[in-house]
Amino acid sequence: MNEPLLSVKGLKVHFPVATGTLFGERPVVRAVDGVDFTLNAGETLGIVGESGCGKSTTGNAILGLAPVTEGEILFDGRNVAAMTGRERQALWRDLQVVFQDPVSALNPKLTIGQSIAEPLAIHGVGNRADRRKRVDELMALVGLQTGQHDRYPNELSGGQRQRVVIARALALEPRVVICDEAVSALDVSIQSQVLNLLLRLQRDLGLSYLFISHDLSVIRHIADRIAVLYLGTVVEEAPTDTLFAHRLHPYTEALLSAVPIPDPLAERNKTSRPLQGDVPNPMDMPKGCPFVTRCPLRQVGCETIRPIAVEVSPGHRLACHVREREITGTSALDTAR
């Protein structure tokens, strides 16, 4: 078996809250609260969930931009937290990120040619002429005309700007690109152009993507596997087709019921199950299942016993006592009695 390229084990990122209490423990925001997943070479793992569930914090922890409270991040078998400065420099070449907003990602004072050349210059790759040649290659790769070399970001469309950001991310030939809402700011038609570009680049360059989005239809288009995040934990993970055909977790069910179905008749007959109940405060999380306050399937014990993800079929992991019992005949709810 090949080792995964990226492996996240029991990751927790807790942020201390400025207003401390006088007595007892200092409150923390449990932004990421025990996340496990792996990313293999050449594949795309989609991470989906509502706003505030910890998607960006997970990505930021991998990039070293958020503090790891607990757990392990292994890149190519090496623990990211224990890396020396030199190893971390090498990691930055292998691991790149594309964020949502290409306007703030690009320096308005640099031409797009200069922006794309920036990482090459920082890492001392080639001389000026080599870099210019490489920039031309990268621009062609992402579908930008080389004549646009001397233009400024404000002279480009949103889609073109995101192509510049992607070209810059690819300059150092990374193996993994974290895409955090990379197409969310674009019009739907431009979204699919950029998604198709990412798919082509993956095929041609063998890239792996950790693709973070709140939008399941975007994730469906690009991901091989999907991890569904709820309040800082993975509640369900499965290959994309399996998740859409056999979703098991009631939260995934609710997320999917909000995705429009292309067939109008099917859309009209769809039994929509909007989420009820309140999202718990991430500073005061339920002891048991994080979804318990909104769950239509909840049973006695769900509020006190934290479900542990189990593999219910190959590659399909689920953290739900009730569904687990339906499938396997038993769950922690029975043994706790």
Ligand SMILES: Nc1ncnc2c1ncn2[C@@H]1O[C@H](COP(=O)(O)OP(=O)(O)OP(=O)(O)O)[C@@H](O)[C@H]1O
């Ligand atoms: N630096 C920080 N300090 C304190 N709390 C933070 C910090 N960064 C994030 N959080 C909190 O952690 C939680 C997760 O935030 P995160 O940005 O990871 O969510 P997200 O899933 O990316 O949401 P969105 O879809 O809106 O981008 C939120 O409750 C957020 O307020």
Ligand SMILES: [Mg+2]
């Ligand atoms: Mg985010």
